[in-house]
Amino acid sequence: MESxxxxxxxxxxxxxxxxxxxxxxxxxxxxxxxxxxxxxxxVSLDAAVADSLPAVLGxxxxxxxxxxxxxxxxxxxxxxxxxxxRQALKDYGKCLVRRARSESERAAATVLYYGAIAxxxxxxRRKVTQHSYGKLDEGLAKLVGRPWIPPELNxxxxxxxxxxxxxx
Amino acid sequence: MGKYDRTEMGGRKESFDTTHWTEIFRAQTGDDAxxxxxxxxxxxxxxxxxxxxxxxxxxxxxxxxxLTQGFFQEVxxxxxxxxxxxxxxxxxxxxxLTALDHYVTSxxxxxxxxKRMPASGLVSLEGLxxxxxxxxxxxxxxxxxxxHAWASALLDAVLxxxxxxCVESGKETHWKLFQARVxxxxxxxxxxxxxxxxxxxxxxxxxxxxxxxxVTVKRRFQATLWRHVxxxxxxxxxxxxxxxxxxxxxxKRGAK
Numbered sequence: 441m442e443s444x445x446x447x448x449x450x451x452x453x454x455x456x457x458x459x460x461x462x463x464x465x466x467x468x469x470x471x472x473x474x475x476x477x478x479x480x481x482x483v484s485l486d487a488a489v490a491d492s493l494p495a496v497l498g499x500x501x502x503x504x505x506x507x508x509x510x511x512x513x514x515x516x517x518x519x520x521x522x523x524x525x526r527q528a529l530k531d532y533g534k535c536l537v538r539r540a541r542s543e544s545e546r547a548a549a550t551v552l553y554y555g556a557i558a559x560x561x562x563x564x565r566r567k568v569t570q571h572s573y574g575k576l577d578e579g580l581a582k583l584v585g586r587p588w589i590p591p592e593l594n595x596x597x598x599x600x601x602x603x604x605x606x607x608x
Numbered sequence: 609m610g611k612y613d614r615t616e617m618g619g620r621k622e623s624f625d626t627t628h629w630t631e632i633f634r635a636q637t638g639d640d641a642x643x644x645x646x647x648x649x650x651x652x653x654x655x656x657x658x659x660x661x662x663x664x665x666x667x668x669x670x671x672x673x674x675l676t677q678g679f680f681q682e683v684x685x686x687x688x689x690x691x692x693x694x695x696x697x698x699x700x701x702x703x704x705l706t707a708l709d710h711y712v713t714s715x716x717x718x719x720x721x722x723k724r725m726p727a728s729g730l731v732s733l734e735g736l737x738x739x740x741x742x743x744x745x746x747x748x749x750x751x752x753x754x755x756h757a758w759a760s761a762l763l764d765a766v767l768x769x770x771x772x773x774c775v776e777s778g779k780e781t782h783w784k785l786f787q788a789r790v791x792x793x794x795x796x797x798x799x800x801x802x803x804x805x806x807x808x809x810x811x812x813x814x815x816x817x818x819x820x821x822x823v824t825v826k827r828r829f830q831a832t833l834w835r836h837v838x839x840x841x842x843x844x845x846x847x848x849x850x851x852x853x854x855x856x857x858x859x860k861r862g863a864k
């Protein structure tokens with residue numbers, strides 16, 4: 441590895457921001473940006489990603505193995521995604537909620553959690569959580585209509601509420 | 609071996625995440641062997657920023673080398689600096705620069721600086737070699753030269769550690785991809801290699817896999833950078849700000 445000593449200042453600055461601009465890497469970023477990034481993130485079984493995706497690399501690994509490289513958002517919204525994969529995504533969302541360092545991160549992770557549950561309800565008529573339909577509807581109601589949630593997901597959450605009402 | 613390693617004083621082969629005021633304090637209270645070891649580590653890690661600063665202050669090569677060693681030996685390991693640092697609660701980088709300025713001011717002539725050196729110095733100057741000061745530093749102000757060399761030393765250490773970690777954990781291909789796609793284009797001012805080419809070269813079947821591998825190394829880089837900066841600030845919250853400060857200083861310099 442060559443030394444960076446003879447690089448110009450702009451090159452050094454670019455190297456320092458390889459992994460993103462400091463100060464915008466985490467907790468203080470708006471929920472909308474975090475949701476967008478989370479939804480665009482591809483499913484990875486790369487062991488080294490275990491640091492950040494423990495739930496995916498734990499038990500749910502098998503369930504998501506057929507979706508490596510696919511974006512998480514596409515899996516949530518796609519009707520063909522299986523119940524097991526949605527369960528895995530829900531677990532991943534739950535894990536991210538626990539590890540959230542800010543309200544924005546918690547909000548983005550919560551969207552993933554409820555989005556996965558909503559997909560199972562709407563596309564498979566399956567409840568992949570122990571919450572009652574009533575409790576589930578309460579949780580979904582807190583998210584529906586939030587401006588930082590993508591419109592397609594807002595639609596899915598609304599439909600999931602309707603399923604909860606029918607079942608409850 | 610990198611082209612500037614011939615100075616034999618670069619610190620990139622060693623981690624400097626343990627160097628902190630507490631380490632220096634331990635050296636002060638330790639025996640000569642401990643002091644010598646710590647001084648050697650400090651010089652190895654920070655000599656370039658100090659040396660570059662002194663060169664841009666107008667000192668010639670030999671005088672800058674002597675002053676660099678004298679600064680670390682007399683000032684950094686001196687009790688007074690530690691006491692002032694503990695009360696200042698400032699950033700290590702800016703504090704070091706201020707202390708260096710005071711030191712240079714106190715040494716009026718190069719001859720007097722040499723007289724201040726112990727006859728058998730704690731660390732030999734032989735290892736300093738003949739540093740090559742690159743153009744970006746030659747045309748910079750003393751402060752800019754210091755920050756340039758500081759950022760460079762930081763990045764050299766971080767990149768070396770990430771590479772080592774990747775290799776040792778069986779992820780040499782991860783590192784090669786990161787090097788080819790991210791680091792080399794920045795260092796060489798060239799376009800990144802197409803992902804398709806990297807797939808073919810390393811026998812990887814999908815572009816998504818390459819993307820995931822790159823993300824993995826970027827995260828390691830981010831975590832390693834954080835760990836290396838942390839000892840120089842007072843709290844976790846200040847790490848991002850310290851990096852941002854360096855980026856802004858470098859960007860301003862680059863915009864000139």
